Amino acid sequence: MTSHTYRAMREFLRSMDDALPGKFEITKEGIVHDMTSPTKPHELTALRIRKRLEKVMPEELVAHTGTPDVEDLPEGIMRHPDVMVIAEADMEIQGAFDPRTLIVAVEVVSRSNPDNDWVGKIRDYPLVGIPVYVIFDPRTGSGAVMTDIHPTPDGPRYATRKDFVYGEPVTITDWTISTENLPRYA
Template sequence: MTIAPDNAQDSASSRYRAMRSFVQSTDDSLPGKFEVTKEGIVHDMMAPVGPHELTAVHLRRRLEKTMPEEIVAHTGEPDVENEPEGIMRRPDLMVIALQDMEVPGSFDPRTLFAAVEIVSRSNPDNDWVAKMRDYPLMGIPVYAVFDPRTGTGAVLTDIHPTPDGPRYATRKDFVYGEDVTIGEWTIATDGLPRYAE
């Protein structure tokens, strides 16, 4: 019996590696943030604005006050990558153990306790649609979304199989001012900044 190589798989893998190489080559040379999704490269042209960055600071501090010292709410590099799925993302905050950060290259998404995103004013569907699809595919168990446009958000958990691939089964919506539980940690959302109208 002869088994022919899966050319579609090889082609998808080559396509992903080419996109990843492009994204890595643009670091610090082009404005905005590049990520690789199932559909291709996502480019958020806008640099994060004050309320976006300030929200990240507040969330990081609030989370880290509730977590043991060996777990952090990390902002910044490196990316989180699931090469077999062809996805490379950079969450605004990654809840991860310090020991799982001691790796060369990208973080393994299965080591994250949670990914937290602050919705971009310029491309909200990236956070509300594409990442809601990509993060369960990557195996990230908790995805929390904070939306400074509306003062609302959601925490998504319980990955389960569907005909379209893994998806989050549970969604808990919240409004700013309510306490929110992300994984094992509960934080206040009062006083988080909003985008100006």
């Protein structure tokens, strides 16, 4: 994707602002539109993960669930993780976060577009330098922690994947949190 194409997509999304429902992201393949608003299990999962992480992380770090997006202009990627672990000091900027300032990106799999989390973000997050990517999947009650970015002929990829099921503790970098009582999609 050319820089011009990426900037045109970004401007289009900005012009849409709140005109269309759902969430928009820009990937190496183009615009991803998750048309449905997050469901209560999705939002509750993100909330519980955020709160559990903040109990075990150092005070200078936050598990952030709001805006802005993370954006890598050279790669032409704009994403919005459900939970971003980032130093509070790195949030003191205007505009999108630099993805290389994230310590962890957490995604709660969308019922309507699971490939966005299980395929697209597994490709994009190591490409933009996010060192740890964690997926929680309310469809299956399972997830995975991806780490150890390494080069491949197709670009950077995560070398290590540790799967977990809801009910087991999960270790994310140096912090272990419970996955008990995380909601599932009905």
